[in-house]
Amino acid sequence: MLFRSWASAVEAPWPDLVTVADHVGVPHLVVTRHALVRRVLTDPVTFRPDNALDAVSPMPVAALRVLAGHRFRLPPTLANNAGADHPAIRSIVADALRPDRVAEQRPWLTELVRGRVARLRATLAGGAPVDLYAELAADLPLLVLARLVELPDTPVGAVKDFARAALELFWAPLDADRQLALATEVGRFHRVLRDFAATGGGLAGRLRAAGHPPDVVVGALFFLLVAGQETTSQFLTLLLHRLAGEPAVRAGLRDGTVAVADVVEEGLRLEPPIVTWRRVAAVDTTLGTTAVPAGTSLVLWLARAGRDPKVVEAPDEFRPGQRGSRRHLAFGAGAHRCVGDVLARMEAAVVVAEAAPLLDGVSVVRGPWCPDNLTFRMPDAFVIRRD
Numbered sequence: 155m156l157f158r159s160w161a162s163a164v165e166a167p168w169p170d171l172v173t174v175a176d177h178v179g180v181p182h183l184v185v186t187r188h189a190l191v192r193r194v195l196t197d198p199v200t201f202r203p204d205n206a207l208d209a210v211s212p213m214p215v216a217a218l219r220v221l222a223g224h225r226f227r228l229p230p231t232l233a234n235n236a237g238a239d240h241p242a243i244r245s246i247v248a249d250a251l252r253p254d255r256v257a258e259q260r261p262w263l264t265e266l267v268r269g270r271v272a273r274l275r276a277t278l279a280g281g282a283p284v285d286l287y288a289e290l291a292a293d294l295p296l297l298v299l300a301r302l303v304e305l306p307d308t309p310v311g312a313v314k315d316f317a318r319a320a321l322e323l324f325w326a327p328l329d330a331d332r333q334l335a336l337a338t339e340v341g342r343f344h345r346v347l348r349d350f351a352a353t354g355g356g357l358a359g360r361l362r363a364a365g366h367p368p369d370v371v372v373g374a375l376f377f378l379l380v381a382g383q384e385t386t387s388q389f390l391t392l393l394l395h396r397l398a399g400e401p402a403v404r405a406g407l408r409d410g411t412v413a414v415a416d417v418v419e420e421g422l423r424l425e426p427p428i429v430t431w432r433r434v435a436a437v438d439t440t441l442g443t444t445a446v447p448a449g450t451s452l453v454l455w456l457a458r459a460g461r462d463p464k465v466v467e468a469p470d471e472f473r474p475g476q477r478g479s480r481r482h483l484a485f486g487a488g489a490h491r492c493v494g495d496v497l498a499r500m501e502a503a504v505v506v507a508e509a510a511p512l513l514d515g516v517s518v519v520r521g522p523w524c525p526d527n528l529t530f531r532m533p534d535a536f537v538i539r540r541d
């Protein structure tokens with residue numbers, strides 16, 4: 155269950171807390187209830203974020219050597235940083251993603267998506283299949299991010315390959331050969347980031363000017379390039395796939411009785427790209443009535459918390475605007491809550507508004523396939539064809 159928790163999200167009720175061992179036998183305490191997940195996320199003193207980016211498959215020496223050869227380090231920077239410098243680093247990153255800056259990108263993104271949708275519509279009309287992941291969603295978030303944050307001048311495909319390799323290396327159950335291959339890919343790109351962090355302007359320059367050491371600048375860029383684009387392209391794909399099976403919602407979008415923003419929230423609740431997130435107990439404590447010893451790895455089942463019947467009226471149904479729809483924890487909560495939420499919501503709103511009509515009168519040739527992963531869905535394709 156641990157590595158495919160998204161697949162069991164609609165099964166019979168789960169206990170509030172359940173201990174599950176991973177593939178190497180390490181026990182994790184899985185937290186399923188909305189109230190308990192929220193409690194953990196909002197108490198960073200008792201439940202620290204230090205393990206957020208730890209590799210679930212311990213790295214073999216050969217892979218560690220490759221990473222060390224590229225001077226790869228992931229010091230506490232953002233998601234895994236409980237230190238005193240976290241608020242200052244976070245505020246510099248958050249400033250680059252301010253709502254007014256995000257709003258400025260909306261017309262540009264709308265034009266881009268509109269053009270793509272027109273081309274895809276023509277392809278469908280000609281009888282050919284269309285992959286909405288590869289041909290619409292995959293690169294959009296990276297293209298927008300590059301307009302908000304100065305990034306290394308690297309081809310989109312190379313960044314996507316690196317980001318997916320990183321998600322697999324740190325969050326998938328892996329054997330040593332695969333870890334070595336992924337470490338080579340991630341390490342190589344880390345070197346690109348290290349060079350850029352030393353000289354790049356924009357966010358990198360601002361972090362340097364504020365006195366943050368090179369490792370912190372690299373760490374922030376690393377996290378942004380992974381979390382700041384891959385998550386959203388996964389979400390766009392999962393949401394479009396979900397909408398393909400929700401004709402009543404699409405009809406509501408068409409006649410204006412369903413709001414795009416409500417569709418995005420219900421999508422985040424039911425199809426979050428990040429299904430779990432980790433914390434570690436800093437001290438001996440309790441959750442509910444369960445004793446939690448210091449050092450326990452907690453897997454917060456964000457996707458399950460979004461379907462908690464104590465919070466949502468019809469937990470497994472896609473009903474935009476229903477009571478509790480917006481109370482999902484897809485972006486986390488508390489001091490480390492996602493700083494890219496406004497951006498992700500804007501991108502999803504544009505794609506839903508422009509691309510949902512493509513789903514009328516088509517059949518799903520192939521739904522997204524998602525590999526084993528503790529945290530990320532990583533859909534690989536979503537292919538449709540005109541009926």
Ligand code: HEM
Pocket residue numbers: 195203232233234235244247251299377378381382383385386389426427428431483484485486487488489490491492493494495497498
């Ligand atoms: C649908 C898309 C996204 C989802 C579901 C998502 C989800 C999350 C989650 C669950 C966390 C951990 C929160 C916690 O520990 O409480 C997080 C943190 C973070 N996210 Fe996102 N994210 C998304 C998009 C983005 C985007 C577009 C960016 C930036 C361009 C971004 C940047 C960050 C950063 C920098 C953090 C670390 C914040 C900190 O530790 O202070 N995310 N995100």
